[in-house]
Amino acid sequence: MRKSTGLAVMSNPNDRVVTPAAVPGSGDEPLPAPGAFDAHTHMDIMGLPVDGVLAAARAAGIGRVVNVGCDLSSSRWSVSCAAEYPDVYAAVAIHPNETKPVDSRRDEVLASVAELASSPRVVAIGETGLDYYRDWSPRYVQRSWFRAHVELARRTGKALMIHDREAHAEVLAILDEYAPWPPYSVIFHCFSGDAEMARVCAEAGYVMSFAGNVTFKNADALREAAAAAPSELMLAETDAPYLTPVPHRGKPNSPAMTAHTVRFLASLKNLELADFCVTLQSTGARVFAW
Numbered sequence: 001m002r003k004s005t006g007l008a009v010m011s012n013p014n015d016r017v018v019t020p021a022a023v024p025g026s027g028d029e030p031l032p033a034p035g036a037f038d039a040h041t042h043m044d045i046m047g048l049p050v051d052g053v054l055a056a057a058r059a060a061g062i063g064r065v066v067n068v069g070c071d072l073s074s075s076r077w078s079v080s081c082a083a084e085y086p087d088v089y090a091a092v093a094i095h096p097n098e099t100k101p102v103d104s105r106r107d108e109v110l111a112s113v114a115e116l117a118s119s120p121r122v123v124a125i126g127e128t129g130l131d132y133y134r135d136w137s138p139r140y141v142q143r144s145w146f147r148a149h150v151e152l153a154r155r156t157g158k159a160l161m162i163h164d165r166e167a168h169a170e171v172l173a174i175l176d177e178y179a180p181w182p183p184y185s186v187i188f189h190c191f192s193g194d195a196e197m198a199r200v201c202a203e204a205g206y207v208m209s210f211a212g213n214v215t216f217k218n219a220d221a222l223r224e225a226a227a228a229a230p231s232e233l234m235l236a237e238t239d240a241p242y243l244t245p246v247p248h249r250g251k252p253n254s255p256a257m258t259a260h261t262v263r264f265l266a267s268l269k270n271l272e273l274a275d276f277c278v279t280l281q282s283t284g285a286r287v288f289a290w
């Protein structure tokens with residue numbers, strides 16, 4: 001048990017082995033006012049006391065985090081954490097990789113997700129989508145759960161937070177079935193498309209959330225996408241504990257490190273850092289209605 005939060009330490013919902021850091025990662029230099037936020041994180045998987053993680057984030061100018069569920073237990077954890085901490089908001093869903101184990105209990109599990117989603121602290125339905133990189137769940141099962149989450153997002157009016165791994169065309173096609181989408185209602189978390197995909201998303205009004213991998217040496221296509229994306233349709237996230245940005249690559253990620261990605265994106269787009277923070281804050285307020 002984690003005494004500081006009263007919440008149970010979660011096992012990794014995706015069975016990926018993570019060695020928690022002794023201390024939360026550093027954003028090193030704080031962002032200028034109005035700062036930014038971490039649009040997608042997994043503090044339950046980080047396995048560190050939430051108070052310390054949030055204090056480190058605040059010190060870096062990261063004032064809010066969206067903790068994202070991948071299955072029912074991490075979705076519940078996210079909602080409880082958001083109820084306990086005013087700076088934490090929640091997203092709830094069954095991750096595409098986690099759909100197979102619950103597919104036989106589909107109605108019951110979807111009803112639980114919908115019930116969690118009714119909490120005012122839940123700002124998005126996610127992460128949901130398609131993952132054709134891993135084959136942990138059959139594609140037809142992933143598609144059917146994605147559609148169910150899309151319908152929940154439309155019904156509740158909450159943002160749809162998409163996990164799209166090597167499935168761009170099919171994700172876009174399924175979104176098209178439900179078009180038109182209200183402005184600022186669709187987020188591609190850990191955006192992984194190229195510049196052309198960024199243009200397609202911009203045309204449709206979809207928001208692109210960039211993670212620390214945009215700072216990686218081999219990420220030229222992703223940087224071209226970030227350069228092509230309109231800044232008012234961009235967010236920054238960590239997907240902690242994964243995808244730690246340069247200069248901390250190799251260490252576990254933490255919401256504080258969003259600051260590095262924000263700084264990197266501002267310089268890539270040749271924007272004043274404080275101006276980019278203002279834009280991020282206004283996009284966040286539109287997307288998450290907080």
Ligand SMILES: [Zn+2]
Pocket residue numbers: 127163164189190
């Ligand atoms: Zn994801």
Ligand SMILES: [Zn+2]
Pocket residue numbers: 040041042068127239
């Ligand atoms: Zn994630």
